[in-house]
Amino acid sequence: MTPDLAREIMDLTLEHLVLVGVSMGIAVAVAIPAGILLTRRAPLQRWVLGFANVMQTVPSLALFGVLIPLPFIGGIGKHTAIIALVLYALLPVLRNTLTGILGVDPAVRESAIAMGMTGRQLLFEVELPLAARTILAGVRVATVTTIGTATIAAAIGGGGLGVFIFRGLASVDTTLLLAGAVPAALMALLADGGLGWVERKLSRA
């Protein structure tokens, strides 16, 4: 491996991490509050979950492509890639937030209300702590998926490890393909292991 390649791997890995980090940050910031809101608005659940479901079924390359011509959010580059990645990551986090909170034992919820907890206290002291593990499992699935999907971001100029993969595909160069695929796979494994570890910590508490 030439020093140049090693350096480029470092740079693109970092870029990949930023793509994933920013996308996951936004997805979590949107999906957890949205999930909480949905537990209070049962009629909306079908619509919002339906939207998130549809987003997941759109092939990733197509979604990136579809976003390009859109005004404001579209175009070539990182922000379009991030929007697409966020759309993908929403569903697992949203769905797990909803299942986690709705899965709290009704007797426990009733006790909390009967003991005079306010809506806020019920949420922060009972529902969220008890749902934390399920929510985190959703974040973990979404993160691992996003690390993989983010390689496609290179197709619309989003950068990241996908740059190697597309370059390797174009020039039929296995070294380049591996230079993209191996760090991405390692990143996914690390994220999975790390978040899994936090999940187990939480389940013991």
Next chain:
Amino acid sequence: MTPLVSFQNVSYRVGGKDILRELNLDIESGETLVLLGRSGSGKTTALKMVNALLRPSAGEVVVEGTPTASWDPIRLRRRIGYVIQEAGLFPHFTVEGNVGLVPRLEEWPPEKIQARVQALLEQVGLPAEQFAARYPRELSGGQRQRVGVARALAADPPLLLFDEPFGALDPVTRVELQRQFLELRRRLGKTAIFVTHDVREALLVATRIALLHNGRLAVLATPAEFLRAQGEEARAFLACLDSQAEPA
């Protein structure tokens, strides 16, 4: 003297079905009123109206002279202890966290909460040094129920609601907890509304028994009077006493 709790023409309908029909019932300070009835008789529904978990479709439930609809539900509930089957303890809180919850919500100083929790755990027969730091899953069913009772007593509420609290326990533990209930009542003099479908339990703990049948008040009597009660539903319950089988 005004009753502590008063049901005034209370009805409850849900999905076109009458769960309670024009219930009139006064609960005086210091008594233990047992709501006895079969599944679906409306007894739990009536209980949940007292702490505004449910609202009457018609009529009103008056607590300490004020209709529940006019109470701030949070304030009302913090003045009423609530014990349910399987205790409904918070699985992510220790025993201490569970028992000290209402005092903490009421923003008592931490030392006062700790002292209160210790005293309560002693009262229900669970030494604090041994049990305070445990989680509910590390307790037996009977111990969980004791914690549930301690939690309900925490902020010293004048009124306690029990919804089949001992229903899921084995017969031996149930009898132990019934004794403890009587002992605590003798010592603390609290008012209690106690829901059960077990006529033996009703006769044991009640100062008065209200028998509900299909959402209506069928009998209202002291345990001694209840034993002589006529009426089909009362006889059906009293027949359980003669059978050798353990009441379900």
